[in-house]
Amino acid sequence: ESSVKPIVIIGTGLGGYNLVKELRKSDQETPVIMITADDGRSYSKPMLSTGFTRNTDADGLMMADAGKMALQFNVSIWTNTEVTAIDTAKQVVTAAGVEVEYGSLVLAWGADVIRPPIGGDATDSVFSCNDLVDYATFRAELKKRKAKKVVIIGGGLIGCEFTNDLLNGDFDVETVDPLGYCLPTLLPEAAGKAVQAALEEKGAKFHFGPLVTEVNKQGDALGVTLNNGSVLDADIVVSAVGVRPRLALAEQSGIAVNRGIVANRLLETSANNVYTLGDCAEVGGNVLFYVAPLMAGARALAKTLAGTPTEVSYPAMPVTIKTPACPVVVAPAPRDAEGEWTIEQSGNDVVAEFRNPQGELIGFALTGKGTAEKVRLQKELPAIMA
Numbered sequence: 001e002s003s004v005k006p007i008v009i010i011g012t013g014l015g016g017y018n019l020v021k022e023l024r025k026s027d028q029e030t031p032v033i034m035i036t037a038d039d040g041r042s043y044s045k046p047m048l049s050t051g052f053t054r055n056t057d058a059d060g061l062m063m064a065d066a067g068k069m070a071l072q073f074n075v076s077i078w079t080n081t082e083v084t085a086i087d088t089a090k091q092v093v094t095a096a097g098v099e100v101e102y103g104s105l106v107l108a109w110g111a112d113v114i115r116p117p118i119g120g121d122a123t124d125s126v127f128s129c130n131d132l133v134d135y136a137t138f139r140a141e142l143k144k145r146k147a148k149k150v151v152i153i154g155g156g157l158i159g160c161e162f163t164n165d166l167l168n169g170d171f172d173v174e175t176v177d178p179l180g181y182c183l184p185t186l187l188p189e190a191a192g193k194a195v196q197a198a199l200e201e202k203g204a205k206f207h208f209g210p211l212v213t214e215v216n217k218q219g220d221a222l223g224v225t226l227n228n229g230s231v232l233d234a235d236i237v238v239s240a241v242g243v244r245p246r247l248a249l250a251e252q253s254g255i256a257v258n259r260g261i262v263a264n265r266l267l268e269t270s271a272n273n274v275y276t277l278g279d280c281a282e283v284g285g286n287v288l289f290y291v292a293p294l295m296a297g298a299r300a301l302a303k304t305l306a307g308t309p310t311e312v313s314y315p316a317m318p319v320t321i322k323t324p325a326c327p328v329v330v331a332p333a334p335r336d337a338e339g340e341w342t343i344e345q346s347g348n349d350v351v352a353e354f355r356n357p358q359g360e361l362i363g364f365a366l367t368g369k370g371t372a373e374k375v376r377l378q379k380e381l382p383a384i385m386a
């Protein structure tokens with residue numbers, strides 16, 4: 001009987017699973033218990049918006065089930081089990097009525113989708129795809145309804161990726177966003193309009209400016225009401241307006257939160273022996289809903305948990321947006337950074353550089369053939385957290 005208290009990890013997304021993968025490289029001994037509210041299947045979440053392009057459904061996107069993951073990494077995985085309380089003084093979490101003691105606790109429980117306030121009698125026809133279970137449900141609904149027409153709420157990263165993917169699946173796609181062009185919070189106008197033009201060439205219809213206010217039954221199908229008075233026909237609606245870190249349980253447990261669960265560069269939260277990683281975390285002031293930062297975090301935290309305290313560094317991490325009609329690579333400037341865009345454009349190929357008042361490159365946006373400039377510009381970018 002070992003008296004070593006386990007490492008408990010809440011969440012089996014890319015955050016949780018990459019952490020155990022890294023941890024087991026240097027520590028095969030410490031018992032690990034992973035607790036997840038879902039079925040614990042391992043999958044690459046970014047692939048959810050490529051199902052039709054790659055001709056794979058939700059099952060096809062699964063890489064391994066929980067049983068296989070548990071064997072591979074010698075960990076216990078409790079599936080379909082929600083953690084409902086954390087006592088940071090006693091170092092105990094409560095899950096399915098059972099109390100589990102921890103030596104270290106890692107909060108890798110991700111982010112929730114933001115649900116826009118929508119009325120009408122068919123809001124149960126509005127789906128979001130933020131995990132494999134959601135995606136399986138969405139694909140089943142498309143089939144059940146013999147859906148042809150899809151309305152997407154949101155023209156940001158997820159909305160544009162689904163627009164492109166569903167066009168590749170031969171659906172009619174109309175996408176609504178209150179701002180003025182594609183990926184409005186990430187790209188300057190010229191680049192966003194290039195993405196828009198390429199998706200329109202494939203048949204997308206965009207409605208920029210209005211908000212979706214209602215979804216109602218209309219015969220066998222749906223009517224999607226916009227606040228400019230128009231009503232779009234649809235068989236199904238996808239909501240893709242963004243995510244926000246899950247904070248409630250941390251807050252209830254007295255763990256400091258801000259935009260995310262607050263962590264220093266050791267990924268330590270305000271509570272002793274409690275760490276956080278992935279979409280729920282705010283690390284050194286950065287809330288980043290991307291894979292690259294959580295991979296960097298998993299490598300650093302694995303070393304820390306194995307006994308060598310290691311701070312995480314974030315290099316420049318440009319993001320590739322999966323709109324094959326018009327490929328996009330973007331490195332957003334830091335929040336609230338001052339600066340100006342300089343833009344070179346030829347057709348849908350854009351190279352846009354964002355420079356601060358000192359003339360230093362602090363962000364960029366590339367579309368079409370402009371994406372070939374990624375490596376050159378990435379070298380010039382400062383680290384996000386050196």
Ligand code: FAD
Binds near residue numbers: 246
């Ligand atoms: P999640 O994968 O959400 O995992 C959270 C886990 O916590 C789940 O297992 C859940 O069941 C569990 N959980 C939650 N609450 C509880 C509880 N109370 N008790 C027990 N368990 C709980 N990023 C990129 O870098 N590039 C891309 O191209 C890209 N494309 C994307 C496309 C789509 C469609 C989406 C949705 C995201 C995309 N992202 C992309 C973002 C990226 O996928 C996420 O940043 C990343 O997967 C987050 O992983 P995570 O482990 O933090 O959270």
